[in-house]
Structure formats: structure tokens, C-alpha cells
Amino acid sequence: MASINKKRETIIVLDFGGQYAHLISKVIRNIGVYSEIIDPKKQENLKEFLENSTNNIKGIILSGGPKSVYENNAIMINKNILEKGIPLLGLCYGHQLIAHMANGKIGPAEKKEFGETEIIIDKQSKILNSIDKHTKVWMNHGDSILKLPNNYESIAHSANTPIAAFKHKKLPIYGMQWHPEVSHTKQGTKMISNFVLGICKCKRNWKINKFVQAAIMQIKNRVKESRCIVALSGGIDSSVATALVGKAISKNLTAVYVDTGLMRTGETEDIYAAFSDFGINLKIVYAGTRFFTALKGIKSPEQKRKIMGMEFIKIFEEEAKKEKADYLVQGTIYPDRVESGMAGNAAVIKRHHNVGGLPKKIKFKGIIEPLEDLYKDDVKKIAKELKLPEKIINRQPFPGPGLAVRIIGEVTPKKVAILQKADLIVREEIENAGIANRLWQYFAVLSDTYAVGIKGDNRAYGQVIAFRALNSRDAMTAKFAELPWSVIRRISIRITNEVNEITRVVYDTTDKPPGTIEWE
Numbered sequence: 001m002a003s004i005n006k007k008r009e010t011i012i013v014l015d016f017g018g019q020y021a022h023l024i025s026k027v028i029r030n031i032g033v034y035s036e037i038i039d040p041k042k043q044e045n046l047k048e049f050l051e052n053s054t055n056n057i058k059g060i061i062l063s064g065g066p067k068s069v070y071e072n073n074a075i076m077i078n079k080n081i082l083e084k085g086i087p088l089l090g091l092c093y094g095h096q097l098i099a100h101m102a103n104g105k106i107g108p109a110e111k112k113e114f115g116e117t118e119i120i121i122d123k124q125s126k127i128l129n130s131i132d133k134h135t136k137v138w139m140n141h142g143d144s145i146l147k148l149p150n151n152y153e154s155i156a157h158s159a160n161t162p163i164a165a166f167k168h169k170k171l172p173i174y175g176m177q178w179h180p181e182v183s184h185t186k187q188g189t190k191m192i193s194n195f196v197l198g199i200c201k202c203k204r205n206w207k208i209n210k211f212v213q214a215a216i217m218q219i220k221n222r223v224k225e226s227r228c229i230v231a232l233s234g235g236i237d238s239s240v241a242t243a244l245v246g247k248a249i250s251k252n253l254t255a256v257y258v259d260t261g262l263m264r265t266g267e268t269e270d271i272y273a274a275f276s277d278f279g280i281n282l283k284i285v286y287a288g289t290r291f292f293t294a295l296k297g298i299k300s301p302e303q304k305r306k307i308m309g310m311e312f313i314k315i316f317e318e319e320a321k322k323e324k325a326d327y328l329v330q331g332t333i334y335p336d337r338v339e340s341g342m343a344g345n346a347a348v349i350k351r352h353h354n355v356g357g358l359p360k361k362i363k364f365k366g367i368i369e370p371l372e373d374l375y376k377d378d379v380k381k382i383a384k385e386l387k388l389p390e391k392i393i394n395r396q397p398f399p400g401p402g403l404a405v406r407i408i409g410e411v412t413p414k415k416v417a418i419l420q421k422a423d424l425i426v427r428e429e430i431e432n433a434g435i436a437n438r439l440w441q442y443f444a445v446l447s448d449t450y451a452v453g454i455k456g457d458n459r460a461y462g463q464v465i466a467f468r469a470l471n472s473r474d475a476m477t478a479k480f481a482e483l484p485w486s487v488i489r490r491i492s493i494r495i496t497n498e499v500n501e502i503t504r505v506v507y508d509t510t511d512k513p514p515g516t517i518e519w520e
């Protein structure tokens with residue numbers, strides 16, 4: 001779907017491969033201004049953005065990056081960006097790149113700076129307006145600007161970096177060697193808002209509470225009387241996309257939820273409770289038998305994933321055909337677009353996160369992605385505004401292949417039933433202990449190992465179950481959670497007591513890396 005308002009004031013963040021491009025964009029959005037991340041390697045994207053008169057680009061931030069500007073394969077951009085009169089702010093690599101493009105000199109710093117550093121402001125400037133003369137910033141660089149280009153002047157220094165920030169004498173071009181976007185830079189948000197509000201003169205009109213009404217109007221105008229279909233997984237993104245489009249076109253939307261038979265206890269019921277009164281057509285496809293047949297005899301994790309994905313697509317294709325829908329709704333969010341290199345481009349059918357892809361056989365008139373410009377926390381805010389139940393809003397990430405990747409070896413209905421019981425105990429105990437909201441994920445895994453035990457007065461020979469609880473910010477890395485022993489003990493006792501087939505319970509103490517979050 002096209003952006004809500006292509007003419008809205010936008011700050012572009014050129015992502016030179018630093019870790020923080022999303023953070024810059026997020027800080028700008030929190031200030032109340034819309035921001036987009038662009039990959040500067042895709043010069044045509046950048047050119048298209050700059051030349052497209054429908055985009056109201058108020059300023060460009062050049063992010064940090066891992067390279068030195070004089071390395072062979074360092075990412076460069078066209079120098080004429082310096083002459084367009086658009087306000088520019090370079091951060092770290094971006095700071096050095098601006099100086100480099102304007103014929104300054106960059107080289108290895110005498111002393112590298114990593115971490116919290118004090119800078120001293122030497123000269124008044126709009127970019128450092130109202131910042132304390134001595135302030136703590138976050139540095140992370142091996143190179144420095146050794147000599148500024150003509151018409152540029154230094155405005156701040158640190159003990160090891162004489163040119164820690166600069167400004168152009170006439171044009172709105174600035175650079176900072178440090179990272180104002182990270183929270184360790186004490187007055188970083190003020191620095192960014194100096195650029196965005198003070199220099200670029202943006203109005204603060206990106207507000208998430210205005211989003212819902214605007215999105216509903218736009219969907220109505222686009223879709224008119226046509227029919228739409230959405231694959232509802234129960235994850236927050238597809239749930240919010242469903243709810244938004246549902247508000248716009250109600251019965252002209254069909255949400256297809258596939259119960260693969262590999263869901264956790266209560267999952268399908270929660271979806272039904274959340275969406276059955278939503279005014280849309282909710283179609284729950286019970287496909288357990290189909291999935292178990294397809295998975296029969298399959299032990300390899302990759303094979304399982306592939307089969308689950310293919311089966312899901314087949315089912316969705318069948319349903320889409322029956323519905324004769326013109327539009328496909330997807331819960332794509334902004335980081336999905338950036339990761340798949342689609343930011344700034346027209347909608348493309350993305351690989352569905354939960355499954356292996358989406359229907360190729362069905363030709364849709366268009367794709368509607370109402371969340372395509374949003375970050376996850378914005379999606380959560382909208383979910384609350386749309387009054388989706390807490391269970392959906394706070395749902396843990398759950399893999400598309402479901403419990404199939406939490407059962408080692410062949411997947412059978414019997415093993416699924418065992419795992420569902422144990423998993424419910426893990427969830428109940430963690431939630432009852434009041435620690436659930438501190439954890440990223442917590443779940444049980446059924447191993448294919450057997451162990452001897454005693455149940456009642458008898459020898460028992462049963463299966464080993466593992467459970468996992470993790471802290472993470474983004475699932476890229478994760479640490480196993482140091483759960484209270486009392487919680488671990490209760491989970492263990494309950495599982496061995498209440499799940500007949502289990503004789504042993506182990507707690508998974510593997511971080512990611514070296515482990516992954518899921519076992520398969």
C-alpha cells in the first residue's frame with residue numbers, strides 16, 4: 001500500500017551499515033517527525049527519492065558504518081548531495097564521509113575512542129544549541145577527520161579528537177563524530193531534534209494516534225467494494241493488519257486462520273475470541289490431519305519446515321480461490337521492508353515470516369500493507385487503540401511451523417499432546433510468578449531422549465522434556481533467563497506429576513549464539 005501521505009515531511013536516514021540506523025529513525029519518529037531509512041548503495045532509490053517532487057524531504061542523516069572512507073569498497077554517494085541545499089547531518093562514518101566528499105582529510109585517529117567520552121563545545125551552532133558546554137557522548141571510531149575542507153569549521157572537540165563536530169560556514173551541513181541516537185549520549189535526543197526541528201524546520205505531525213483513522217480512510221478509498229483476504233497467524237502484525245482492514249471494510253475482509261494441529265493449547269480459541277465479533281469473515285481452517293499426514297516419518301528439521309510452509313501455502317491458495325478476493329492484506333512492518341531491501345519501493349509480496357511464502361498461483365489486483373511504515377512498538381500502540389485483547393498484544397513470538405520445530409524427531413499427534421500439556425505448565429507457572437513480561441520467550445521442547453524414573457512406587461521409563469526462557473531485544477541474540485529456582489522447581493514438579501509420559505525435566509541454559517532460540 002502506498003504510504004499514508006507521500007507528501008509528509010520526511011527525514012531520510014542513509015544507512016551505511018552501522019548498527020544504529022533504525023535507532024536514528026526511531027528517535028526522529030519519537031520526536032514526532034516521519035523518517036525513512038534508505039540503502040545508499042541503491043543509488044537509484046536515493047535519486048528517485050530526491051528527485052520525486054511528491055516526497056517532502058526536509059533533511060538527510062548519514063549514519064555510521066563499519067568502514068573507513070578510504071577503504072576500496074567503502075560506500076560512497078554522489079557528491080552533489082552537498083550542493084542541493086538540503087540540510088545534512090553526518091554521524092560517525094557519515095561525519096567523515098561529508099568531510100571526505102568536500103575534500104577534507106581523514107585518517108586513523110592517534111587514539112581511537114570507544115565508549116562514553118566527554119566533548120567540549122567550542123563554538124555556537126544550531127546543531128548544538130542548548131547543549132551543555134561539557135557533555136557525555138558515545139564514541140565508536142578508529143578514524144578521525146584530520147583536516148576539514150574549506151568552508152567548514154570545527155565546533156567541538158574531545159581529548160583525543162580535535163574535530164569532534166563541524167558545521168559548514170554557510171550551508172546547513174553538520175557532522176558529529178559521536179552517536180547522538182544512543183541513550184549513552186546524554187543530550188543526544190536534543191541534538192537530533194536541533195537538526196530535525198531547528199535546522200530542517202519539520203513540524204511534529206507524525207503521531208501514531210492519527211494513524212488509525214487515516215489508515216482506515218485510505219484503505220476504504222483504495223479498496224472500495226472489492227474483497228480482501230488476509231492470512232491471520234495470531235502474531236501481532238497480522239492481527240493488527242486484520243483489525244485495521246476489518247475496521248475499514250468489515251465483511252469484505254476474510255481472515256483465514258489455519259490451525260495446523262501444531263498450535264499451543266488455547267491458541268485457536270484466543271484467535272476466535274479476539275476476532276469472531278470483529279465484523280469480518282473469520283475462517284478457521286482445521287488442517288491438523290493434513291499436516292500430520294504430510295509430516296509422517298519426517299525427522300529432519302529443515303524438511304519439517306519446508307513441508308509445513310508448502311502445506312500452508314496450498315491451504316491458503318485454496319481458500320483464496322474460494323474467496324475470489326482482489327486484494328491480499330499483509331502485516332509487513334517497516335523493519336521487514338528494510339531488511340528485505342524493499343524500503344522505498346512499491347509493495348512486493350514478501351516471504352511470509354511464519355511460512356515459506358505466499359500464494360503464487362493467485363493473482364491479486366494489489367497488496368495492502370497498512371503497517372508498512374511502522375515499527376513494532378507503534379504496532380503495539382495501535383493494537384491497544386483497536387482494543388485487541390492483551391493475549392494477542394503480548395503474545396510471544398511463535399514460529400510458523402509451530403510445535404513441529406519443538407518436537408525432536410518425527411511429529412505425531414501423541415507427541416504434540418504431551419508437549420502441549422507441558423508447555424501450558426511452563427507458561428502458567430512463569431505467568432503466575434509475575435515474570436512473564438520480563439521475558440522474550442518461554443516454552444517447552446519435547447526431546448527424543450528417554451530416561452528412567454519412579455512414578456508412585458513403580459519404575460517408569462518416559463521422555464525428557466526441556467524448557468527454555470530467554471531475554472532478548474530482537475531475537476538476533478538472546479540470553480537464557482536466570483529464573484528463580486522456586487519457579488524452575490514448580491515447573492519441574494508439575495510436569496512430572498501432571499504429564500504421565502515425562503520422567504525428567506531439564507532447563508536449557510544455552511544463549512544465542514551459540515544456540516538458536518528454537519531447537520530446530
Ligand code: XMP
Binds near residue numbers: 355512515516
Ligand atoms: P531462532 O530459533 O532462529 O529464532 O533463534 C529467532 C526467533 O524467530 C522465531 N522463529 C520463527 N518465527 N517463523 C516465525 O515467524 C519461523 O519459521 C520461525 N522460526 C523461528 C523464534 O521463535 C524466535 O523468536
